[in-house]
Amino acid sequence: MSVTSGRRADSGEALLRRMAARRRRDNVVVVILAVLAVFGGGHAIIDAFSDPPPGPSENSTVSLIGRSQLAESFARDFIVTYLSAAAGQQDRIQEFVGSAQQATLPTTGRQVSDPNVVYVSRELTSGGVDVWGVTVSVRLTRKIGAAADDSRQCYQVSVAMVEGRMRALSLPAAIEPPGHGPELALNYGSTCAADTPLAQVAAGFLQALLTGTGDIARYTTPGSGIAALRPAPFTSADTATVNADNSSCGANGSAARVLVSVNPKLDGAASPTLGYPLTMIREAGQWQVKSVDSVPALHLPLTAGSDPSVGVGGTATTTTTAKGPASAAQVPQATQN
Structure with a gap:
C-alpha cells in the first residue's frame, strides 16, 4: 500500500510540474502576441504565423523590364526633342512635360544625335504609379571656328508612368557623365x-x-x-x-x-x-x-x-x-x- 501511495504522490507532483510549465509557455506566447499587436497591429500577428511572401515571378519580371524600356524610350525622345527645339516650338515640349514647366528656348536649336540611355532606375512605385530616373547621353554638335565639336553630354530626367502613359516631371538636367572605373588586376604573370x-x-x-x-x-x-x-x-x-x-x-x-x-x-x-x-x-x-x-x-x-x-x-x-x-x-x- 505504501508503494502504491508513493507512486500516486509522485505522479501527482509530476503532473503539477507539467501544468506549471505549460502555463509559463502560454504566458510567454501571450506576451509576444501583445507586443506584436502594440507595435505592428493585427497584420504583424498574422505575418508571424504565415509563410514568407513569394519572390518575383517571371511574368512580373518581364513586365518590369517592359516598363523600364518604355521609360527609356520616352526619356530619349524627350531629351533629343528638347535640346533640338528652337524658340516658337513650345508645343513640341508640351508633348512631354506640363505647361507649368517654363522653358526658354534658344533662337536656333542644337544639332543632337546618337542618343543612348546610360542608366535607368525605378525611384518610386505606389498605387500603380511608377517614377523612373533616366540618364541619356547625346552627341551635341557645335561650331568652333572652322572646326566642329561633337562631344557627348549626359542629361537626366524623371519620368512618371501610369498604366503605360508617361509624363516628364521636370525639364532635363545636365549632369556629369559616368567616370572611368579603376582597372582590375589580371592574372597573367x-x-x-x-x-x-x-x-x-x-x-x-x-x-x-x-x-x-x-x-x-x-x-x-x-x-x-x-x-x-x-x-x-x-x-x-x-x-x-x-x-x-x-x-x-x-x-x-x-x-x-x-x-x-x-x-x-x-x-x-x-x-x-x-x-x-x-x-x-x-x-x-x-x-x-x-x-x-x-x-x-x-x-x-x-x-x-x-x-x-x-x-x-x-x-x-x-x-x-x-x-x-x-x-x-x-x-x-x-x-x-
Whole structure:
C-alpha cells in the first residue's frame, strides 16, 4: 500500500510540474502576441504565423523590364526633342512635360544625335504609379571656328508612368557623365616569347580563326565547337603579345590561361589591335585551345587600382620577362576538310 501511495504522490507532483510549465509557455506566447499587436497591429500577428511572401515571378519580371524600356524610350525622345527645339516650338515640349514647366528656348536649336540611355532606375512605385530616373547621353554638335565639336553630354530626367502613359516631371538636367572605373588586376604573370609553346599555338589558332587560313582543328580540343570566322574578316593576323598564368609558357603544366593581343590586317590595311583571352590545355604532349573566354583571368581576390601597370602581373611591382623555349610546341597533324 505504501508503494502504491508513493507512486500516486509522485505522479501527482509530476503532473503539477507539467501544468506549471505549460502555463509559463502560454504566458510567454501571450506576451509576444501583445507586443506584436502594440507595435505592428493585427497584420504583424498574422505575418508571424504565415509563410514568407513569394519572390518575383517571371511574368512580373518581364513586365518590369517592359516598363523600364518604355521609360527609356520616352526619356530619349524627350531629351533629343528638347535640346533640338528652337524658340516658337513650345508645343513640341508640351508633348512631354506640363505647361507649368517654363522653358526658354534658344533662337536656333542644337544639332543632337546618337542618343543612348546610360542608366535607368525605378525611384518610386505606389498605387500603380511608377517614377523612373533616366540618364541619356547625346552627341551635341557645335561650331568652333572652322572646326566642329561633337562631344557627348549626359542629361537626366524623371519620368512618371501610369498604366503605360508617361509624363516628364521636370525639364532635363545636365549632369556629369559616368567616370572611368579603376582597372582590375589580371592574372597573367608571365610574358611569353614568340617561340614558346603557348605563343606558337596561340598564334596559329588566331591566324586560322581570323583569316581562314590553315586548319583550326589542329589548334583546338575535340568538341570545343570553335570554328573559323566566316567570312574571314581579315587577310593576316600578327601576334603582338602573349601573356600567361603558366610561368614556363607551356614547357610544363597541363592547363593555362593565356591573353593574346593580335594586329590584324585586311588587304594590307592595318586594323585596331584585338585581344583574346584563351583557356588552353595540354593532352598527350600537345597544347590546344579549349575555349575563347568572355572574361580574362582575374587576380583573386579581385583587386582594383588606378595604376595602369597593375594588370598582367597582378600587382604594380611585378616585372615580367620573356620566357624562352624550353621545348618546341607540338601541333597536331592537319585533318582532312
